[in-house]
Amino acid sequence: SKGNHRHFMAKEIYEQPEVVGRTIAHYVDFSRCAVRLPELPFSFRDVSRLSISACGTAYYAGLVARYWFERLARLPVEIDVASEFRYREVPLDPGQVALFVSQSGETADTLASLRYAKDQGQHTLAVVNVPTSTMARDSAVVAPTLAGPEIGVASTKAFTCQLSVLLALAIGAGRQRGTLTEADERRLVEVLAAVPSLMTEALRSEGEIETVSREIAKAKDVLYLGRGTSYPLALEGALKLKEISYIHAEGYAAGELKHGPIALIDEAMPVIVIAPHDAVFEKTVSNMQEVAARGGRILLITDRRGAAEAAMDTMSTLVMPDCDPVVAPLVFAVPAQLLAYHTAVFMGKDVDQPRNLAKSVTVE
């Protein structure tokens, strides 16, 4: 049931502090301040490459995870959408790890990629939400997300639960590889523990988001920009908006702006900038200034520190709670989801059953 919510999507957005909390608790031993990995038939110490494949929103979770595995575990990651990975004839050294991310566990291309990886002698590791799914059965190791059933076609809570599992895995990999100390792990576990309440705080911006969604609803095209882990989040924000509101939206790495998309900037195309106050914040601000200088209207999604420092004239600025940059993707997913949701609802679209889309894509 939808409970007090008008749509499953809203219910699932609001469930996130709870299901993300539950998922984190599954992967973290709070009494020891340590992550708890599923039983692995390999050690990350012996791995020299991680290959990730997935589709859609699950692919964007994988893109975020690339930054985490590379930064925290110094583990090189290659990632592709499963529909390409399965046909690319990727050379894979036996004994490496192939990771798959899927809510349904039934996506045809991801499943085919998993089988290809297995044939190539890879250790397979699947992050799945449906425990009885084909992927959960076929993968050597399963790392479950505990999002519960996701009914809305647009993935929301499954995405943030995927991020939670992937971050825990990256921390665990970092410990096994010796790139993170026990003290680092303890600190990161504390950062993880704070995520549910940060998400609750992020949900409080709903009223403001609803107001700004009126502006977004007038647009024919919307550009999302982000750097670092906010880049995949920009892609995810654009996907959410296009799939339920049918407004054309594109996500771009902020640094790519001047390599083409800047030509599109005018007052008719809102530019949504996702910029937590992290190591690349100032770079993103300078890209934002380039947008403003060309008459672009900016919706800045940042945190308190970022809002204080950016000092820019924007169409609107949404202020998220300050958080450790490592978990910013989990917190900033919330306003991206709410913005797509309210825009689509305002436009009278069927957000739970968008046209042409199915919850589970079992054909290629």
Ligand code: F6R
């Ligand atoms: C987006 C969305 C899709 C799925 C994709 C993969 O909101 O729902 O892009 O993320 O079809 O599905 P799963 O995760 O079931 O493999």
